[in-house]
Amino acid sequence: MQADRTEPYTRIVPFAEKHDTSVEFFFKPLTLTALATAMSIMAYIAMSNDVLEEGRDKKRLGVYASICAFLLFSMVQFRDGPFIRPHPAFWRIVLGVNLLYELALVFLLFQDLDSARTMMTYIDPNLGVPLPEKSYAEDCALTASNLWNAIDIFCLAHALGWFGKALILRDYWFCWCWWDHWVLDVLLCNWLGIYAGMRTCAYFEVKHFTWRSIHSTKGVRRKTKRVLKQFTPHDWTEFHWEGTSSFASYCAVFMLLATFLAAELNPFYLKSLLWMEPSHPIIISRLAGVFLCALPAVRELYQYLNHPERAVRMGQHAWLLLATVLTELLIIFKWSRGMFAEPFPTHIKLAWSVGSALLIAYPSFKVFKNHLLLKGDC
Template structure:
């Protein structure tokens, strides 16, 4: 009889399966214990990885400080919401029928949409203070985008009338104000220029530093915005400022101070040792109170290294992000000028705060998309919606600006932006295009040529 080795036997096809009844088990297997390996299974132990994003809702597995707030209570929230709607809408105890209920009905529709957003939207990259908070932020951004789309189909006069429905004080033309009337570099002029907007500048750049997390990025954006003000002061009078207002007050004092403090905060969060204990594991009132307050701090912190000259993808991403932030900075000035809103109007402040809250997770998603493509297989929802919002704002401004700014673009500004655009195209051509072309030609020149017979 021919014998086979173990290696040859492995290559043979398997034999026909035998019935389980042919070889009954000699020992009865014990009944499996409930749970996983004898341990009870909790709701946060489930594998809920979303295949289409490969993002695991890790707040369910890593952050159970107060377990109640991380349990799915969608039906409970639905019941409470319907009960509140029914009581306010069908009774006369809270509001009388008529204009008040029409106004409150609009707020109720918005609240219902945000409730759905809080419960059903996908999780973003942040889990603090709670993932539901960032879902609501995404919902507010979506509502703003829908409002912009609606306004895009209205003429400017109709839009101004609609704004009076939300605030009757609007609808009044704004006086043009220039900051370049007395540009003598004196202590008195500088002191007179210090106002609440200087603090707003510093706070704004503190937030931008938290979003971008890069000194060079913030410096380039700060200088680019001042050049944009020079370029557009023929359209908006409040862009006309003294040279020392541009470069001393804005760039060197307010913007630098906000950026410096913001980057120091980023450095603190970066080196901070993150060890999270649950609320139940904290002992004592002081420890539990501290745990509640730390819920509003980051769960972890990622330092951004954009490497704008590393590859063509990084370069395009950095330039695109700079353009988006520059547009987001300029759009409020045009919108408040076209819709006749003061700079300190609550709508303007709400728009600035909303863009900050939306940009914070959006930039995190964009950074993860270009640096960790294995985990982020597509661009995140916050990035997509932020780009849609900035793009729709641009369309609205372009449409409403027709006939509002009759003065043509100065020749010097046109030439300056042409040179700047040419440099933005020339640099990646020399840095990435030429070396790639050389490598391509070198590879093809080394291939042996076929001999003709």
């Protein structure tokens, strides 16, 4: 049955149907107060002698001020998303950061690779230098020495990353990816992160949420605990994706996972093309930013797919994150021409062919089977 999304255009807020009134002051709009405060700070800094001094990098300061002004507008004027903790304004700022990143990507899309590498030096003068060649898997023997040498800060990053991805997708089977190393990935990094993330989801699923106002909470210790709880979920939604329930659901889940994997793979190409080390702050910021953006985005997508009566359009976080991932892909395709000339090995081509055939054959079989069942009932 096709979902009816023909509700009046005036209904543009599919989420935030409940508001946290336990700290009422922090949930008042205060838009004019924010504007007056921001203009006062901006005027003071712009008129101060330190800024007016010759030789200061006024262009960089102007860019920072413009970003802050845009994020202020995002904080006070963007629509609310699905989350209200720690505050809806926080998630509006996250949306604003995503939009800034998307605008930067659109700008880079119309540049050539050499120009983009030069622009990166404006952010960090140490960039713009080709990365040294690195070799991997020279000695694959399973020994204690090799295992210990392979464990570094990136192992912790992998575990934390998959912990976050489990919180985003909230499904064991959706969190499985390709494995680079059987021991480090399957037994330690990725699996451990997935397990910890899913256990956290299970905890919030059974947790009984009762919220009292800070003013009605007695004692300094209890008030402190209540303040800290402001940084925990207000409630929790268990995800049941049901990707095989219908052809539309299958396609939706397939596109979700394809976008998810593209978001994972894109930074590997971008850092290689732009000559950035994996530990560079830009790469770390991109990974952390996409994680924060994906939390409300996947929640909005789940609501859109499973409860169309409450979400008449795809949420703003989901729409913008999808646009961001697709723009990254366009940049990679454009800049990769002639960069990766070595052809795929035959067994890789065969594996992709078999996998693609199965992805098409399975839903086709399901649709044909359902058609025969309906025809038999008639």
